[in-house]
Amino acid sequence: MKENIHQTNQIIGGMVAGENLYHAEHLKAAFEGQDSAFRKAIEQIDKDRDFIGSPEHILGNNQTKHGEIAEQVEVGIRNARDNLRQQSPSATFDGVGRTAPEDYLIDGVQVQSKFINGINKNLDHVLKHMRKYENFGRDGSYYHIPKDYYETIKKVLSGESVEGLTDRTVHKIQQNLQEIEKLSGKSFDDVVKPSNSQYSEVQQGKIHDTLDKHEQELSGENKQIKENIRTDAQPNLGDMAQVAAKGALIGGGIRLAFKLYEKYKQGKNPFLGDYTVEDWKELGIDTAKGATVGGISATIIYALTNYASFSAPFAASFVSAGQSIASLVKSLNSGEISFDQFTEMSQLVCIESAAVGLASALGQAVIPIPVLGAVLGTIAGRMVIDFSKKHFAKETEGLKHRMEEYYNQCLTTIDQTYQAVVSRIIAEYEKLGDLTKAAFDLSKNVELRLQASIDLAEAYEVSDVKIIHNINELDAFMLS
Structure with a gap:
């Protein structure tokens, strides 16, 4: 023919x-959608900056304001990452009173944030909260503690030697963990989880550097996502x-x-x-x-x-x-x-x-x-x-x-x-x-x-x- x-x-x-x-x-369209997602992610970081920029509205004195800062950063960074990945924001303060048992919700689950100086003091506050609210930590709700504290606790649980901790401190950590598991009837990992931040990162003199670091991480992840989009679109x-x-x-x-x-x-x-x-x-x-x-x-x-x-x-x-x-x-x-x-x-x-x-x-x-x-x-x-x-x-x-x-x-x-x-x-x-x-x-x-x-x-x-x-x-x- x-x-x-x-x-x-x-x-x-x-x-x-x-x-x-x-x-x-x-x-x-994929690139435009990802650019929009990145902008929304940065907006979450900017909200945290606005909150920190008005310290007079933050609960506590100069030595304890980091507690509420940690809460804002946790919610803001989680939602920033969700936005970047084009997912619905998972964390919220909506419906949570400033003096409620929980500090925020993640995927609809109640979470109480504890950022106290010292691992055992932090665990003591967790136990105190559990005794005050008999259902907390038992009904699916859980606690957030500083990420570096949590990593140290996991090393103690596995029997590793941790530099800077005395035998007395290690023994006290083990007692607190046993008490948490006894009160909750669950494993420590189900009741206590790591925050996105270390204890030092949410202090007033450090928080701006922390947010800058998170913004850089978001930018790097965004570049990788766009590169993956480009690769997936290749012939x-x-x-x-x-x-x-x-x-x-x-x-x-x-x-x-x-x-x-x-x-x-x-x-x-x-x-x-x-x-x-x-x-x-x-x-x-x-x-x-x-x-x-x-x-x-x-x-x-x-x-x-x-x-x-x-x-x-x-x-x-x-x-x-x-x-x-x-x-x-x-x-x-x-x-x-x-x-x-x-x-x-x-x-x-x-x-x-x-x-x-x-x-x-x-x-x-x-x-x-x-x-x-x-x-x-x-x-x-x-x-x-x-x-x-x-x-x-x-x-x-x-x-x-x-x-x-x-x-x-x-x-x-x-x-x-x-x-x-x-x-x-x-x-x-x-x-x-x-x-x-x-x-x-x-x-x-x-x-x-x-x-x-x-x-x-x-x-x-x-x-x-x-x-x-x-x-x-x-x-x-x-x-x-």
Whole structure:
């Protein structure tokens, strides 16, 4: 169905372009959503700064104000992290009185914060609170203590030696832990949990540095999240397989439609029982061929648009040109056409690809109308050479020589300014190297996905550590 190669591939190219646009828009929306999440996270930090900036409103004297500061920081940092990860804030003061048994709620559970100087004094306050409120620590509610205190307690529980603690202090810690477990009927870990802050971090002279540290951590995590978003949005084999399936559906559908129309023109209607077994067999084979070619075309167009920075129309035309030349090579080898006819016809089928290429891929350069013919003809000629290399070697040298003569003749007809423009365009085209050959060597689809992309990445000086070189590296990347 030579007559519909270009139309089919352009439709498939449009489908691939739509898929690429969808992914680009999805990536943009993901970035915008993450930027919004980061701003909300920083707003939580700013709320803590505003609270600390008015010490006259903080409960307690200068030696005890850190207790309420610790509460504000705990809620603020938790909610900042939740916002950054685009989750609903988990901590709140809503519905909690300033003198209530709990200081705040986390995921709807009551939490009492105890920030007292000294581990055993801190545990004493926990026990005092538990004796005052008989349900606290027993009904799912729990206590927060300084993170560094909690880590020290865990070392004591595991029998580790802790520098700076006397045997008497360690013994007292163990007694307090046993008492907490006795009163609650639960393990220490269920009743007492670590806060986000160490004791020293929430002191009035240190809290601003603490908030700065948390803001830097949020910024670093935000960068990593955005990098993960970017990585997840990269072209991958899964998307390529989906595109190939859609391309096969398009290719098979179009081939089926053309074949049905062809049979209709012959006076055969499948709904009236006019088809013979041979007709149905021919229809099935033709549709299968269309689906296969469509799937391969979609895969190549996807690869060219995502790995070689081709525009979809140019990639589709490239595919069409390759298929057309392959057909011409077959005719040449069978003796149906001469080598001169092959050269002329090849240039004609590549002219469209060259034109689309100039309009889409190389449109950044301002192309004066007087040089348009020279550029089109030159690129078309070079495309013919590239597509022909894999089919025959001896004739290619002669073809290359004839094209070079044509190229030089074109240059002599335009002035130096236009010559520079043409040379620039040709240089951009030649950066593609042997990608065209790889793209249309259908026996090497893996090389199309890997080696061609590696060569292109190296040509554009992409760092070697960022390039996937083999199947093992690809598997590791996909599963990371």
